Amino acid sequence: MSGPAHPRAILAIVLVSYFLILLDNSVIFTALPSIATSLDLGPTGLSWVQDAYTLVFGGLLLLGARLGDLLGRRPVFVVGLLVFVTASFLIGVAPAGWWLIAGRALQGVGAAIVAPSSLALLTASFAEGEARSRAVAWYAATAGIGASLGMLVGGAAAEWISWRAGFFVNVPIGIAMAVLAPRYLPTTQPRPGRFDLAGAFGTVSVVGSLVFGILEAGDRGWDDPVVLLALSLAAVGLVALVRNEARAAEPVMPLRLFRDRRRSSAYAARALYLGAMIGFFYFTSLLMQDALGFSPFEAGAGFLPMTVVNFAVATALPRIARRYGEAPVLVVGVVLTLLGMAWLSRFDATSTYLAAVAPPMVLIGAGQGLAFAPLTSFGIVGVRSEDAGAASGVVNTSHQLGMALGLALLVAVSADAGDLTARVGVALTWGAGLLAGCLVVVMAGIVPATRRSAPAPARPLATATER
Incomplete structure (x- = not known):
C-alpha cells in the first residue's frame, strides 16, 4: 500500500482539528471563576458548563464514529468541525448561562463527530508500520499537550482579555481546517449498509x-x-x-473489537489513566490558584514543565518504541506517571511550586508522552478497515468515560478531607490508585498478549495484525 499524496497536510489538518476539541475540554477549568462572575452562575450552573459538553460528547461518540463509516469520513469530519466552530462562536457571544450551557452541548455534538473521524482518517491514510507509528505518536502528543495548553489559553484569556476569547480563537482556525479538508484529506467511500x-x-x-x-x-x-x-x-x-x-x-459497536485482548485491555487502561489525569489537571489547577496564590495565567503557565517534557518525549517515541517495543514503553510510561502523581500528592502547607509541583510534573509529562501513543495504538491494532471508525469511537468513548468517572470519584472521595491542601492530597492519592489499576491491566492484559502475538522483542507502534 502506497502512502498518502500529502501526508504532512493530512496530519496537520487532523491534528489541528483534534487539538481544538481537546483545548476546549480543558480551557474551561481556568476560566470558570470569570464565567461565574460574568454570567452570574451558581455552583450547579457552573458545573453544567463542563458537564453538558462531557455528557453529549461521551454519549454520541459511537454514533459519530458509525456515521463516518456509512457516509464517508471526510464529509462527516468537515460537518462535525463546522458544528464545533459554530458552537464555539455561540459560546463566545453567550448573553446568559443557559445559552452558554446549550452552546457547550452543541460543541459536544461536533466533538463527538470529529474525534473518532480524526483517528479513523489517520488509520485510513497511513499504512501499518513506521508511518502510522509516527502519525499515532503525534496524535497522542496532541492529546496530552492540548489538555495542558488549554489551561494556559483559558487562564491567559480570562486574565488579559475575556474568557470568551478562549472560544473565539477556535472560529478562524476551525474554518480554515474545514476549507482545507476537502482538498487534502483522503476520500473514503461510504459503505452501503443498514444503520x-x-x-x-x-x-x-x-x-x-x-x-x-x-x-x-x-x-x-x-x-x-x-x-x-x-x-x-x-x-x-x-x-x-x-x-x-x-x-x-451491521452493529454500531461490533463486539469483535473486544475479542483481541490487547484492544479490550487498552480500552480499560485508557479509562483508568484518563481518570487519574483529569483529576491531576483539575486539582493541580486549584492548588496553584488557591494554595499558592497564582493568577489564572500563572496557573496555566505552571503546567509548562509537563507540556514541554510531554512534547519532547512524544516526538521521540517512534524511535524509542522501535528499539524497545511498545508494551515495555507503555509500562514505563504508566510507572512514571504513577510516581509523579504520588509525589505531587505529598504537597503540604510548607511546599513550594519549584520543589513540590514542577518536579513531579516532569515525571508526569514524561510518563504521559510514553503512555498515550501505545494506549491509542493498542486500541486500534489489527482492526479491519470497515471497523476503523468503530474502534476509534470506542477509544474516544473510553477516554471520555474515564475522565467523567475519574473526576466524579476524586471529587467525591476528597470532599470531606478538610482544607484545600488536604483535599488535593486525598484526590491525587486516589489518582495514583487509578494509575496502579491501569498498570495492573497493562501487565495482565497487554504485555502477555503482545508477547504471544510477536516473537520479536521490539516492534514499532501498531504493527501487529489480527489473525
Whole structure:
C-alpha cells in the first residue's frame, strides 16, 4: 500500500482539528471563576458548563464514529468541525448561562463527530508500520499537550482579555481546517449498509445515562435516587445493547473489537489513566490558584514543565518504541506517571511550586508522552478497515468515560478531607490508585498478549495484525 499524496497536510489538518476539541475540554477549568462572575452562575450552573459538553460528547461518540463509516469520513469530519466552530462562536457571544450551557452541548455534538473521524482518517491514510507509528505518536502528543495548553489559553484569556476569547480563537482556525479538508484529506467511500438504529439509540442511552449518573454523583452522592436510577438504567441498557449488537447484521459497536485482548485491555487502561489525569489537571489547577496564590495565567503557565517534557518525549517515541517495543514503553510510561502523581500528592502547607509541583510534573509529562501513543495504538491494532471508525469511537468513548468517572470519584472521595491542601492530597492519592489499576491491566492484559502475538522483542507502534 502506497502512502498518502500529502501526508504532512493530512496530519496537520487532523491534528489541528483534534487539538481544538481537546483545548476546549480543558480551557474551561481556568476560566470558570470569570464565567461565574460574568454570567452570574451558581455552583450547579457552573458545573453544567463542563458537564453538558462531557455528557453529549461521551454519549454520541459511537454514533459519530458509525456515521463516518456509512457516509464517508471526510464529509462527516468537515460537518462535525463546522458544528464545533459554530458552537464555539455561540459560546463566545453567550448573553446568559443557559445559552452558554446549550452552546457547550452543541460543541459536544461536533466533538463527538470529529474525534473518532480524526483517528479513523489517520488509520485510513497511513499504512501499518513506521508511518502510522509516527502519525499515532503525534496524535497522542496532541492529546496530552492540548489538555495542558488549554489551561494556559483559558487562564491567559480570562486574565488579559475575556474568557470568551478562549472560544473565539477556535472560529478562524476551525474554518480554515474545514476549507482545507476537502482538498487534502483522503476520500473514503461510504459503505452501503443498514444503520443499526437500536444499537445507535442503545449506545447513546447507555453512555449518556452512565455519564449523567457519574457526573451527578459528584454533587448528589452515590446513594442519591437520581444517581442510582441513572446507573441502573445504564446497567440494564448495557445488557440489552450487548444482546442487540451480538445479533445485528451491521452493529454500531461490533463486539469483535473486544475479542483481541490487547484492544479490550487498552480500552480499560485508557479509562483508568484518563481518570487519574483529569483529576491531576483539575486539582493541580486549584492548588496553584488557591494554595499558592497564582493568577489564572500563572496557573496555566505552571503546567509548562509537563507540556514541554510531554512534547519532547512524544516526538521521540517512534524511535524509542522501535528499539524497545511498545508494551515495555507503555509500562514505563504508566510507572512514571504513577510516581509523579504520588509525589505531587505529598504537597503540604510548607511546599513550594519549584520543589513540590514542577518536579513531579516532569515525571508526569514524561510518563504521559510514553503512555498515550501505545494506549491509542493498542486500541486500534489489527482492526479491519470497515471497523476503523468503530474502534476509534470506542477509544474516544473510553477516554471520555474515564475522565467523567475519574473526576466524579476524586471529587467525591476528597470532599470531606478538610482544607484545600488536604483535599488535593486525598484526590491525587486516589489518582495514583487509578494509575496502579491501569498498570495492573497493562501487565495482565497487554504485555502477555503482545508477547504471544510477536516473537520479536521490539516492534514499532501498531504493527501487529489480527489473525
